[in-house]
Amino acid sequence: MEYPNRICKRCLLKEVDAEYFESLSIYINSIDEDLKVGNVTYKERLDICQECDKLVDGMCSGCGCYVELRGIMKKNKCPYDKWL
Amino acid sequence: MKKLFINENNKQGQIKAEIYGQFAEHLGRCIYEGIYVGEDSEIPNINGMRKDVVDALKELQVPVLRWPGGCFADEYHWRDGIGPKETRKKMINTTWGGKVEDNSFGTHEFFELCEQLGCKTYVNANLGSGTVQEMNEWVEYMTSDAESPVVEERRKNGRQEPWKVDYLGIGNESWGCGGHMPPAHYAGEYRRYNTFVKNYSFDRPIKRIASGPNGDDYNWTEVVMDTILNDKGFAPEYDWYQEMLQTGLSGLALHYYTYPDGHVQKGLATEFDKAGWYRTMTKAAFIDELIEKHGTIMDRHDPNKKVGLMVDEWGTWFASEPGTNPFFLYQQNTMRDALVAGLSLNIFNKHCDRVHMTNIAQMVNVLQAMILTEGKKMVLTPTYHVFKMYKNHQDAALLESYVDGIEVIGAEDDFKVADIFESASIAEDGTITATINNISITESADMEILFAELKPEHVKATILTNKMDAHNTFDNPEVVKVEEFTDFTVTDRGVKFTLPACSVITFEVR
Ligand code: SF4
Numbered sequence: 001m002e003y004p005n006r007i008c009k010r011c012l013l014k015e016v017d018a019e020y021f022e023s024l025s026i027y028i029n030s031i032d033e034d035l036k037v038g039n040v041t042y043k044e045r046l047d048i049c050q051e052c053d054k055l056v057d058g059m060c061s062g063c064g065c066y067v068e069l070r071g072i073m074k075k076n077k078c079p080y081d082k083w084l
Numbered sequence: 085m086k087k088l089f090i091n092e093n094n095k096q097g098q099i100k101a102e103i104y105g106q107f108a109e110h111l112g113r114c115i116y117e118g119i120y121v122g123e124d125s126e127i128p129n130i131n132g133m134r135k136d137v138v139d140a141l142k143e144l145q146v147p148v149l150r151w152p153g154g155c156f157a158d159e160y161h162w163r164d165g166i167g168p169k170e171t172r173k174k175m176i177n178t179t180w181g182g183k184v185e186d187n188s189f190g191t192h193e194f195f196e197l198c199e200q201l202g203c204k205t206y207v208n209a210n211l212g213s214g215t216v217q218e219m220n221e222w223v224e225y226m227t228s229d230a231e232s233p234v235v236e237e238r239r240k241n242g243r244q245e246p247w248k249v250d251y252l253g254i255g256n257e258s259w260g261c262g263g264h265m266p267p268a269h270y271a272g273e274y275r276r277y278n279t280f281v282k283n284y285s286f287d288r289p290i291k292r293i294a295s296g297p298n299g300d301d302y303n304w305t306e307v308v309m310d311t312i313l314n315d316k317g318f319a320p321e322y323d324w325y326q327e328m329l330q331t332g333l334s335g336l337a338l339h340y341y342t343y344p345d346g347h348v349q350k351g352l353a354t355e356f357d358k359a360g361w362y363r364t365m366t367k368a369a370f371i372d373e374l375i376e377k378h379g380t381i382m383d384r385h386d387p388n389k390k391v392g393l394m395v396d397e398w399g400t401w402f403a404s405e406p407g408t409n410p411f412f413l414y415q416q417n418t419m420r421d422a423l424v425a426g427l428s429l430n431i432f433n434k435h436c437d438r439v440h441m442t443n444i445a446q447m448v449n450v451l452q453a454m455i456l457t458e459g460k461k462m463v464l465t466p467t468y469h470v471f472k473m474y475k476n477h478q479d480a481a482l483l484e485s486y487v488d489g490i491e492v493i494g495a496e497d498d499f500k501v502a503d504i505f506e507s508a509s510i511a512e513d514g515t516i517t518a519t520i521n522n523i524s525i526t527e528s529a530d531m532e533i534l535f536a537e538l539k540p541e542h543v544k545a546t547i548l549t550n551k552m553d554a555h556n557t558f559d560n561p562e563v564v565k566v567e568e569f570t571d572f573t574v575t576d577r578g579v580k581f582t583l584p585a586c587s588v589i590t591f592e593v594r
Contacts, residue, residue, distance in 0.1 A: 062459040064414045069407035079459025
């Protein structure tokens, strides 16, 4: 059931706080490419996050991380093992 | 050779178990995810409480838990957190990151958690944005057995018997997030609110705790103690009235955090140099001076030390881990935190005449935590291990002890600190526990423990030692762990050993 006054939760940070996202993306750009996943995997991860109940205002409530940063790193895993 | 003298014949007071207390606030992932995941979670739980976390905490013998804040306490309205969960009010936790608080963890869940942990309860009530009626009714809801509408409501919500509230905080940080009050104003408010906090059971009176000073605000202590304890105004019967109703002041809360690089520009928990290490230790050790000085003021108003100095928020405060919500205060925990915990607890033990409780901030996932979680995973921090190594001190008698040969060390002139901290206690069964810290990150120390008369027959020891920035991660959770320590010689009068650099060690002697 949809509730009209329900707070939209499943947004990425870039949709919630453009300014903070900007500084986060500068940080993401500065990370060594070898440590990062490719664009396809990155998008796959973020698509899964956007369907997930744990995503609140761009942040995964399972780990407290902004998923745009957590998702880019090869070494990182979804705390609930949802990423492929 | 350094000498640690322990006089087992001179007991200096009881180390209240509450000195090893914990704090859990509605902040970041402390309560939600860290402790409470709800009954339907895929994470194994009992009535919504994570089983792994509760089991690990039980090993620490948590004596008391403070809840729901912190700053959150003064914007918490208890009625939002009772009744069927689906109808509980959602609010924005404006203090901590604007997160939606769905109130699924409320009064009943708090007591359920304390029952699972087997610990005492410390509820911090809302003075800053609440009302006298609200606080009065919450206490009635929790602790009364009378036939009243409020108690009926509790029964309807599934709890027949009253709970026990051991400690009640009347406001929190009322000098700051709890209302920005001057001390005399707060003390007046405390008296007004306290009047309506009733004891519903005289054999289980609630111990009342006033909002105390922030760090070295000695004026706060002076004014609040004087106004609460001495200013009788036109009511000379104030003292006997309080005594009869058992509503007198039991504690004054002191808050003190260790920020090695200042409150504004904080460094990361895992990235620091030698100078950062000694700055941290120096600032943590400053709690000794704070207790002395606040204690001296309290002595003037309360010479029999009936009012405890409750250090109900303390610990390290670093920058949040990169990429995490900065208002969630999620930080890693290294050997640096272990030594801060070790030296602080030794200092608290030595001041057990005045320090009746402390609550490290916080239990899970926030600041200097015992436990970190990430989804289904859990990791025990170096601080957790120190609490476990010290648990014999709970309710034991403090013994006279001192170290001959302390050196003052550090990398910067302004931040020098003693190299060794220690305390010793004797339990009812006669076991002596000595907890010793070597603050130096480079120098080991030859040491001999010397007792007054005791000839040790049974000695065992454990140690926590590693590189200064060593820490446990979800992928590598056992980098820092407690190990048995056997490299000692038992002598006629004590024990000889070498204390490794950057270490916490516990001896148990009989
Ligand atoms: S649990 Fe996994 S899928 Fe869900 S928001 Fe967090 S990282 Fe994304």
